[in-house]
Amino acid sequence: MKIIRKIILTICLFAATLLLLDKLYTILIRRNCNDMIANMPEMKKQFSVIYMGACQVQQGINPAIIDSINGFSSYVLSENHSNYADIFLRLYLYLKYNPPPKLLLLDLMPETLDAFDNKFCTYRFAIEIGDSVVNKTVRENDAPYLNYSKIPFMRYAYYSEYSTYSAVKGLQYIATNKKTPTRKDGYVPAPLWRGQLLADSFINENYKTSITFKIDKKQLHYLEEIVNLCKQRNIKPILIHTPIYNGSQIFRKNKDVIIQFISSYAASHDIPFWNFETIPLSEHARYFNAPVSLNAEGADMFSYYLGRYLFQNIKL
Amino acid sequence: MNFNSASYLLFLFTAAVLNRLLPKYNKIFILLCSLFFLGLLSWHVIAVALFLTWLNFLFCSRLLLSSSRHSIEYPLFITFNVLVLLFSNYIIDVQWLNLHTSIRWMTIGTSKWVGIFGISYYQLQNIANLIDARKKILQKPAAIDFFLHNLFFARFVVGPITPFRLWGKNFISVSKPINQIDIAIGTQRIMIGFLKKVVLADRIGLSTNIIFNDLYSYSGIEYLAGGLLFTLQLYFDFSGLCDIAVGSARLFGIELKENFNLPLRADSIAEFWRRWHITLMNFLNQYVFTPLAYRFRRMRKQGIVIAIWIVFAISAVWHGISYTFFIWAFLHAFYLTVETFSKQQRMNWKKKIRYKKVYHILCVAVTLCAVCFSNIFFAIPTDKVFHYILKSFSSITQFTPGSFRLFLGGVARNADDHGIFTFIITIILTLVFILVEKKIYIFINLGKFSVVLMFLILLLIFTFGIIGDSGSFLYTRF
Numbered sequence: 001m002k003i004i005r006k007i008i009l010t011i012c013l014f015a016a017t018l019l020l021l022d023k024l025y026t027i028l029i030r031r032n033c034n035d036m037i038a039n040m041p042e043m044k045k046q047f048s049v050i051y052m053g054a055c056q057v058q059q060g061i062n063p064a065i066i067d068s069i070n071g072f073s074s075y076v077l078s079e080n081h082s083n084y085a086d087i088f089l090r091l092y093l094y095l096k097y098n099p100p101p102k103l104l105l106l107d108l109m110p111e112t113l114d115a116f117d118n119k120f121c122t123y124r125f126a127i128e129i130g131d132s133v134v135n136k137t138v139r140e141n142d143a144p145y146l147n148y149s150k151i152p153f154m155r156y157a158y159y160s161e162y163s164t165y166s167a168v169k170g171l172q173y174i175a176t177n178k179k180t181p182t183r184k185d186g187y188v189p190a191p192l193w194r195g196q197l198l199a200d201s202f203i204n205e206n207y208k209t210s211i212t213f214k215i216d217k218k219q220l221h222y223l224e225e226i227v228n229l230c231k232q233r234n235i236k237p238i239l240i241h242t243p244i245y246n247g248s249q250i251f252r253k254n255k256d257v258i259i260q261f262i263s264s265y266a267a268s269h270d271i272p273f274w275n276f277e278t279i280p281l282s283e284h285a286r287y288f289n290a291p292v293s294l295n296a297e298g299a300d301m302f303s304y305y306l307g308r309y310l311f312q313n314i315k316l
Numbered sequence: 317m318n319f320n321s322a323s324y325l326l327f328l329f330t331a332a333v334l335n336r337l338l339p340k341y342n343k344i345f346i347l348l349c350s351l352f353f354l355g356l357l358s359w360h361v362i363a364v365a366l367f368l369t370w371l372n373f374l375f376c377s378r379l380l381l382s383s384s385r386h387s388i389e390y391p392l393f394i395t396f397n398v399l400v401l402l403f404s405n406y407i408i409d410v411q412w413l414n415l416h417t418s419i420r421w422m423t424i425g426t427s428k429w430v431g432i433f434g435i436s437y438y439q440l441q442n443i444a445n446l447i448d449a450r451k452k453i454l455q456k457p458a459a460i461d462f463f464l465h466n467l468f469f470a471r472f473v474v475g476p477i478t479p480f481r482l483w484g485k486n487f488i489s490v491s492k493p494i495n496q497i498d499i500a501i502g503t504q505r506i507m508i509g510f511l512k513k514v515v516l517a518d519r520i521g522l523s524t525n526i527i528f529n530d531l532y533s534y535s536g537i538e539y540l541a542g543g544l545l546f547t548l549q550l551y552f553d554f555s556g557l558c559d560i561a562v563g564s565a566r567l568f569g570i571e572l573k574e575n576f577n578l579p580l581r582a583d584s585i586a587e588f589w590r591r592w593h594i595t596l597m598n599f600l601n602q603y604v605f606t607p608l609a610y611r612f613r614r615m616r617k618q619g620i621v622i623a624i625w626i627v628f629a630i631s632a633v634w635h636g637i638s639y640t641f642f643i644w645a646f647l648h649a650f651y652l653t654v655e656t657f658s659k660q661q662r663m664n665w666k667k668k669i670r671y672k673k674v675y676h677i678l679c680v681a682v683t684l685c686a687v688c689f690s691n692i693f694f695a696i697p698t699d700k701v702f703h704y705i706l707k708s709f710s711s712i713t714q715f716t717p718g719s720f721r722l723f724l725g726g727v728a729r730n731a732d733d734h735g736i737f738t739f740i741i742t743i744i745l746t747l748v749f750i751l752v753e754k755k756i757y758i759f760i761n762l763g764k765f766s767v768v769l770m771f772l773i774l775l776l777i778f779t780f781g782i783i784g785d786s787g788s789f790l791y792t793r794f
Contacts, residue, residue, distance in 0.1 A: 002496060003496040003499050003500045003765050004496075004499065006765050006767050007499070007503060007765070007770075009767055010767045010770045010771055010774070013767070013771060014771060014774045014775070017771075017775065018778070021778070021779070122784075123784075144784075145784060148322075148783075148784075153778060154783075157778040157779065157781070157783055158783050158784040159783075159784045160778065160779055160780055160781055160782070160783065161519070161522070161738060161780075161782055162734075164779050164780060165734050165737050165738065168737065191732060
């Protein structure tokens with residue numbers, strides 16, 4: 001039948017196209033120097049300190065300020081909405097392609113131990129699918145994706161909203177011959193929130209009732225994996241609690257219990273836990289974008305505070 | 317099993333191939349496939365669907381045999397079906413009322429599958445069959461035909477609503493070997509449906525979800541833009557779903573009625589309703605509006621207007637338990653009332669006006685704006701509706717040309733490059749599709765198959781489709 005032949009022809013043609021597209025996207029995404037994961041083999045730089053966490057770290061720690069105080073060479077290896085599985089895999093891939101840092105500062109707070117706020121962003125690791133550790137972690141966190149990724153190009157098509165953008169950016173960078181990332185130290189200042197919304201109005205709209213945090217077992221498992229990875233590679237881990245806007249504290253119902261848990265966890269693993277939750281800047285809404293994330297001005301102030309703290313307590 | 321899933325495609329094409337290999341037992345095979353499909357939703361669905369179908373088969377047979385027009389059976393049968401419809405349509409929403417624990421326990425346990433009968437258009441069809449049986453315009457159905465019509469998987473959840481009497485041709489064609497035209501139309505309609513859902517509706521949904529779930533962050537103009545985007549999303553989502561249903565049926569030699577006919581090009585609200593959700597409007601028109609308009613005929617235009625308001629009140633009740641649906645229905649009834657009373661005036665204008673195309677474009681734009689405004693009430697959460705109204709009108713003047721990037725960023729989720737890239741690509745794809753949509757449908761419905769067209773659609777689905785995060789279809793909410 002003529003139509004069936006045409007349908008088969010379309011399927012065959014498209015299957016061949018998928019194979020080509022997979023190769024093309026891999027090349028383009030690798031050339032997107034602002035894609036943190038894709039850019040890891042190209043970093044080739046020895047950082048002495050690495051900061052990891054979700055948006056609280058990505059937007060809240062400015063390495064330039066800390067480095068100016070301590071003479072470190074530090075890097076924010078964080079992206080927003082990352083849970084500990086995401087952080088673990090990013091650290092693993094970083095260490096796969098780069099020499100280990102001496103120090104790792106990891107953000108740990110009631111919000112990040114709860115499964116509610118952050119998630120595993122599978123699309124970030126599409127380019128590394130095939131690596132056994134990446135596959136294992138993806139299977140544990142997004143099994144349907146891994147099943148589909150066996151089909152050519154599906155590793156990119158499944159979350160095409162992100163991968164197509166990354167590939168287009170790669171194409172742009174090839175055209176302009178851009179080879180260095182916009183943010184060399186990984187720090188991304190918080191975007192100007194719409195209408196410069198401050199933490200107070202955020203709280204009014206979102207914190208209708210108190211929040212009871214739950215410790216997610218999966219988060220704890222990957223936290224353990226991160227600590228183990230640090231031990232294997234002789235990296236000194238330090239757990240930190242980034243600042244929280246004081247106005248939101250009354251809504252964090254059981255935060256003391258969770259912080260107590262974090263303290264005992266840190267003590268049992270012989271890891272320092274630095275709690276910056278209530279440092280002086282946390283009293284002012286104007287330094288915050290949202291109750292748990294600093295704006296650019298707040299990030300500079302906190303980075304200075306953290307830099308001084310590191311100076312007093314750590315000698316690399 | 318969602319229509320937009322790979323497992324559905326696998327099920328569909330396996331069933332279509334097997335159906336072709338079993339030419340003598342097509343009806344039974346398709347019925348078994350339908351029961352299998354319903355079973356994947358829940359085994360309760362099979363049991364209830366078979367029971368209700370059997371009951372309605374008996375009701376129809378009884379009404380066809382009955383010679384009395386004033387028998388008590390007819391109102392009883394209708395009432396039974398209406399009660400099933402209301403019960404199944406509202407049971408999900410009962411949880412929202414925070415009723416007594418025992419009732420909530422029941423709804424949590426049953427809402428997953430009972431709701432299907434409320435959204436499936438299934439009961440509307442049964443009601444139509446009973447009315448037809450009473451009017452004796454329905455021929456006595458064979459049991460297998462009645463069951464096949466009622467339970468056919470491709471239309472069970474989404475329609476289109478087609479009374480039994482309009483399905484006659486399908487019972488013959490389903491037994492014939494499937495031809496090339498059916499295969500060409502079927503596969504291409506399914507692909508177009510996927511394109512509309514995962515490339516257009518779901519991409520637009522990224523913006524609308526953010527705007528309507530985050531009301532405090534946005535200004536009035538963004539809400540209005542959100543209304544337009546939601547209308548597009550609703551159209552692509554629902555018509556994509558119908559395309560998949562029509563295409564799936566065609567692979568079994570069954571021709572389903574069309575539910576959409578380029579509604580975004582309507583130049584009046586009345587015309588819009590002749591093009592949007594056609595089978596529901598046909599049902600309401602035939603079984604509610606026409607009898608009412610006839611009853612109120614002495615009141616002339618006022619009678620028609622009363623019938624319109626009743627039809628839209630029923631439509632609101634059918635959509636769900638929220639008062640936002642009544643606001644939506646009120647707006648449409650109001651629009652149609654204005655159109656009814658201004659019909660002569662508008663015709664006079666049309667005759668006088670020199671640039672007829674410009675007039676037509678203006679009418680299309682005004683109609684689209686009116687529809688978009690009403691659809692906002694479909695989109696926003698019930699408890700925030702008045703917040704929305706107050707804020708949208710108080711802040712509409714705050715928009716300045718200088719804030720364009722922020723505005724774009726708002727609609728595009730984030731003012732960053734990724735958000736804007738995503739939004740611009742979505743808008744380009746949407747506009748291009750709207751421009752070529754008519755030609756594509758004409759081409760496909762002629763039974764032609766284009767390798768280039770299919771290749772392009774597949775390429776768009778794989779490079780721009782929201783495959784991993786694709787949600788369920790919007791209309792299954794109502």
